Amino acid sequence: DAGVTQSPTHLIKTRGQQVTLRCSPKSGHDTVSWYQQALGQGPQFIFQYYEEEERQRGNFPDRFSGHQFPNYSSELNVNALLLGDSALYLCASSRNMGRLGYGYTFGSGTRLTVV
Amino acid sequence: KNEVEQSPQNLTAQEGEFITINCSYSVGISALHWLQQHPGGGIVSLFMLSSGKKKHGRLIATINIQEKHSSLHITASHPRDSAVYICAVGGSQGNLIFGKGTKLSVKP
Numbered sequence: 001d002a003g004v005t006q007s008p009t010h011l012i013k014t015r016g017q018q019v020t021l022r023c024s025p026k027s028g029h030d031t032v033s034w035y036q037q038a039l040g041q042g043p044q045f046i047f048q049y050y051e052e053e054e055r056q057r058g059n060f061p062d063r064f065s066g067h068q069f070p071n072y073s074s075e076l077n078v079n080a081l082l083l084g085d086s087a088l089y090l091c092a093s094s095r096n097m098g099r100l101g102y103g104y105t106f107g108s109g110t111r112l113t114v115v
Numbered sequence: 116k117n118e119v120e121q122s123p124q125n126l127t128a129q130e131g132e133f134i135t136i137n138c139s140y141s142v143g144i145s146a147l148h149w150l151q152q153h154p155g156g157g158i159v160s161l162f163m164l165s166s167g168k169k170k171h172g173r174l175i176a177t178i179n180i181q182e183k184h185s186s187l188h189i190t191a192s193h194p195r196d197s198a199v200y201i202c203a204v205g206g207s208q209g210n211l212i213f214g215k216g217t218k219l220s221v222k223p
Contacts, residue, residue, distance in 0.1 A: 042213035108157035
């Protein structure tokens with residue numbers, strides 16, 4: 001049973017460019033959440049997708065957008081990259097938006113470096 | 116003030132010692148999670164609890180809902196326990212709010 005799969009594992013982009021990160025949730029999960037983790041900090045919530053819609057959003061600018069596909073996989077897009085966007089991007093999957101005490105399964109993350 | 120506070124930030128222990136990591140939160144929660152993060156980034160879920168106590172091997176997690184406090188204990192610590200331990204609380208809408216983590220180093 002595959003867990004959460006994220007791709008790519010590492011990525012280097014230039015300031016101003018755009019990037020797309022991908023996440024396949026654990027089998028049986030229908031909810032995908034994205035988190036940004038800066039070095040030495042705890043993860044910060046970006047947004048959550050359920051039934052192909054953004055359901056919740058953290059305090060991130062519109063440069064951060066996403067999508068969820070019918071097979072529950074998800075993409076995170078970041079436009080006009082800034083140096084400060086360099087971080088580990090984590091995907092977590094769950095069921096029913098994580099409500100009712102469903103647990104979370106995390107991916108290994110995508111390390112994005114903006115130069 | 117952060118909604119989830121962990122202490123200590125860093126912890127160094129000798130192999131075999133009993134370890135306690137604390138987590139306090141200020142928001143209403145549906146569940147509290149203890150997570151382990153190794154260098155390289157991948158996060159592993161250790162416990163999800165909403166009341167009482169859970170045990171898995173040498174790990175024990177407790178939560179006091181009234182005091183909004185949880186502890187993670189590691190008995191007979193081992194160098195392979197070295198990692199960052201993160202407390203995260205689940206809100207009513209399902210998103211997680213994370214603490215900054217506790218970096219544990221267990222020396223042989």
